[in-house]
Amino acid sequence: MKELLKLELPLLKSEFMTTVRLATGGVCSAAGLGLDDSEDCKVCVTESLLLVMHAGYRAAAIAFSAEEENLFISVKASHWEETEGGMSEDEISEALLNALARGVLIEREDGRAAGVKFYFSK
Amino acid sequence: MQEAELFEKYRESGDIALRNEIVEKYLYIAAMIAGKFAGRGVEYDDLYQVASLALVKGVERFDPAKGVKFSTFITPTITGEIKNYFRDHSRVVHLPRQINELRTSIRKAAEELTVERGHNPTAREIAERLGVSEEDVLSCAEAGGVVSLDRNVSEEDGMTYHELIAAADDSLEDFENRDVVRSVLAGLSGAERKLLKYRYGEELSQTETAKRLGVSQMYVSRLERKVLEKLRKTLGKVMSE
Numbered sequence: 582m583k584e585l586l587k588l589e590l591p592l593l594k595s596e597f598m599t600t601v602r603l604a605t606g607g608v609c610s611a612a613g614l615g616l617d618d619s620e621d622c623k624v625c626v627t628e629s630l631l632l633v634m635h636a637g638y639r640a641a642a643i644a645f646s647a648e649e650e651n652l653f654i655s656v657k658a659s660h661w662e663e664t665e666g667g668m669s670e671d672e673i674s675e676a677l678l679n680a681l682a683r684g685v686l687i688e689r690e691d692g693r694a695a696g697v698k699f700y701f702s703k
Numbered sequence: 704m705q706e707a708e709l710f711e712k713y714r715e716s717g718d719i720a721l722r723n724e725i726v727e728k729y730l731y732i733a734a735m736i737a738g739k740f741a742g743r744g745v746e747y748d749d750l751y752q753v754a755s756l757a758l759v760k761g762v763e764r765f766d767p768a769k770g771v772k773f774s775t776f777i778t779p780t781i782t783g784e785i786k787n788y789f790r791d792h793s794r795v796v797h798l799p800r801q802i803n804e805l806r807t808s809i810r811k812a813a814e815e816l817t818v819e820r821g822h823n824p825t826a827r828e829i830a831e832r833l834g835v836s837e838e839d840v841l842s843c844a845e846a847g848g849v850v851s852l853d854r855n856v857s858e859e860d861g862m863t864y865h866e867l868i869a870a871a872d873d874s875l876e877d878f879e880n881r882d883v884v885r886s887v888l889a890g891l892s893g894a895e896r897k898l899l900k901y902r903y904g905e906e907l908s909q910t911e912t913a914k915r916l917g918v919s920q921m922y923v924s925r926l927e928r929k930v931l932e933k934l935r936k937t938l939g940k941v942m943s944e
Contacts, residue, residue: 599838606842617789624739673732676778677739 582653585612585645592634592641592658598627601643605654608645609701612652618701621681626654628674629697633658635671636693650703654682657696707767714766725762726755732774733758736781742836745792750785757784805843808833887937895930902927 586608590597602623609619626643633641638658646653671694678685682699689695709728713721733754741747761777812832816824830837888896894916901912902923909927913920 599836599841602838603841617786620740620743628739670735672772672774673735673778676775677736677782680779680782 582646582648585647585652587645588643590641590643592630592639595631595634598630601626601630605643605645609652612645612647613703614652614701615703618703622652622654622701625678625682625699626656628678629654629656629699632671632674632687632694632697635664636695637661637664638695651700652702653698653700655696655698657688658694661690661693661695706773710762710765710767710773713762722759722762726759729758729762729773729777730755732777733781736778736785740785740789742839743789745789750788753784753788754781757781802843805833805835805839809840809843884938887934890937891930891933895926895933898923898926898930 586604588601588604590601605623605626606619609622614622630641630643633656636658639660639662641656641658644655644657646655675685675687678687678697678699682701684698684700686698687694688697709721709725712718713725734751737747737750737754740750757780758777761773761780764780765773765776767773809829812829813824816828816832820828824832826840827837830840833840888899891899897916898912901907901915902909907915909923910920913923916923918926
């Protein structure tokens with residue numbers, strides 16, 4: 582497995598989403614993904630971050646790695662704080678992830694989304 | 704009324720008014736998903752319409768007895784319809800034009816904002832002024848990068864963009880006064896003249912020229928720009944005299 586890029590970001594506000602989307606687009610391009618898959622990948626990364634953010638996590642690390650024809654993405658949340666609970670939109674985020682990406686795995690800690698893994702194929 | 708109850712009632716009665724009520728209740732999902740796909744070369748309103756139609760079809764097909772929540776069922780349905788729409792309305796033709804238009808708008812907005820605010824505007828300021836996303840502004844800046852004619856068309860074959868452009872055989876002969884060119888060339892250094900000979904006489908690529916001169920391709924690129932600028936200035940001066 583070849584590591585391509587790692588990003589760590591605070592999730593207090595969504596101000597770094599643009600940065601993440603641009604970086605994701607760059608990695609997808611470098612990994613040889615088509616334009617549509619790259620756009621889908623950007624949506625999936627953003628949705629993953631929103632999921633863990635709504636679950637109360639205040640930071641996240643995104644890792645992009647490649648193996649053969651696949652681009653693997655892992656979003657791992659950290660710095661949890663008590664919140665009022667998830668949002669109704671989270672179900673849609675999860676369904677959207679499953680509709681767009683392959684092998685979606687949502688990791689949970691005490692029932693809340695703490696990490697998301699998925700991959701895209703060339 | 705609970706979700707399952709609502710759908711069961713509709714399935715039993717087939718009442719269009721009830722179907723419309725359900726559609727309105729879940730229209731926010733269509734709006735939300737359409738929003739996620741905005742900025743890909745298709746207007747949000749079009750996406751929202753596609754998503755809404757998919758929602759209507761989904762409401763008609765949904766069976767609560769299968770034990771799946773409606774939001775879980777409808778999201779892939781709407782997503783699939785949107786992706787089909789993208790496929791059918793390929794943006795291959797439209798996107799470059801949109802990017803081009805946006806680039807022009809960005810340049811104009813940047814100039815206006817610089818004058819108004821007295822500083823170089825940020826991507827966010829430009830995005831706010833144009834009513835587009837910050838990402839669009841940043842991506843556009845990337846998309847408009849100059850592509851070297853010496854870049855290979857694909858990794859597989861070594862053909863460059865330069866080689867694909869039809870050559871004008873009589874380009875140099877078109878100069879009425881060759882003496883002018885000669886005198887201008889005389890003002891160049893040995894290395895500069897060699898560069899012109901390789902690049903425009905023998906039509907070598909920058910990489911090949913670099914090998915001949917024993918320097919890097921980057922150096923050739925910089926030197927070529929400098930030489931051409933020098934020639935342009937000198938020729939302009941000579942021609943105006």
